Amino acid sequence: xxxxxxxxxxxxxxxxxxxxxxxxxxxxxxxxxxxxxxxxxxxxxxxxxxxxxxxxxxxxxxxxxxxxxxxxxxxxxxxxxxxxxxxxxxxxxxxxxxxxxxxxxxxxxxxxxxxxxxxxxxxxxxxxxxxxxxxxxxxxxxxxxxxxxxxxxxxxxxxxxxxxxxxxxxxxxxxxxxxxxxxxxxxxxxxxxxxxxxxxxxxxxxxxxxxxxxxxxxxxxxxxxxxxxxxxxx
Numbered sequence: 001x002x003x004x005x006x007x008x009x010x011x012x013x014x015x016x017x018x019x020x021x022x023x024x025x026x027x028x029x030x031x032x033x034x035x036x037x038x039x040x041x042x043x044x045x046x047x048x049x050x051x052x053x054x055x056x057x058x059x060x061x062x063x064x065x066x067x068x069x070x071x072x073x074x075x076x077x078x079x080x081x082x083x084x085x086x087x088x089x090x091x092x093x094x095x096x097x098x099x100x101x102x103x104x105x106x107x108x109x110x111x112x113x114x115x116x117x118x119x120x121x122x123x124x125x126x127x128x129x130x131x132x133x134x135x136x137x138x139x140x141x142x143x144x145x146x147x148x149x150x151x152x153x154x155x156x157x158x159x160x161x162x163x164x165x166x167x168x169x170x171x172x173x174x175x176x177x178x179x180x181x182x183x184x185x186x187x188x189x190x191x192x193x194x195x196x197x198x199x200x201x202x203x204x205x206x207x208x209x210x211x212x213x214x215x216x217x218x219x220x221x222x223x224x225x226x227x228x229x230x231x232x233x234x
Contacts, residue, residue, distance in 0.1 A: 040087045071147055084151075091161050094185065160188060
């Protein structure tokens with residue numbers, strides 16, 4: 001009986017299996033850790049300004065004129081722009097951690113580069129939106145109405161990111177599954193994007209006709225986000 005096994009071959013690898021980089025958790029990637037630390041510092045620095053902005057930002061939720069009032073105050077508008085920049089950085093981290101913007105090619109690159117790809121997707125959407133504005137009569141940098149249209153999205157971005165941060169902190173505390181957290185974050189994005197479109201439409205309707213409002217809405221707000229969604233589904 002032992003002779004039956006003398007001619008056998010061992011097909012299993014004789015070397016220890018290498019640790020696969022794709023099994024790294026998001027927080028194990030050094031680039032992500034550094035980005036989180038920097039973002040936390042920025043959020044702490046901007047927290048007093050954020051608290052000061054909240055009353056006016058909440059007015060933007062209920063009244064479209066709240067956006068015009070905020071833009072009319074030069075100091076508040078400047079503060080809002082700074083806070084929105086930090087909120088954009090936080091959005092990139094959240095979107096990358098919970099794979100909110102996750103095209104197929106993103107998973108083909110090393111884990112250390114995925115945050116950069118997510119940031120590039122979101123920044124590319126913002127740049128495309130800005131380029132579309134340049135092609136319209138709302139490209140003026142000094143006209144208050146044009147500035148309101150361009151920067152209205154900042155107000156809702158800050159509110160959205162604030163809610164998303166609360167959501168992810170609560171999810172971490174209760175150890176919620178990533179799939180559940182991702183769906184909640186998607187829902188929050190959809191709600192705030194819808195509110196933004198409604199208020200943006202109301203601002204346009206104060207100066208433009210129905211047809212012009214619809215065309216501007218599609219070109220300035222829906223098209224860039226639509227391209228982002230299409231890219232992330234490929």
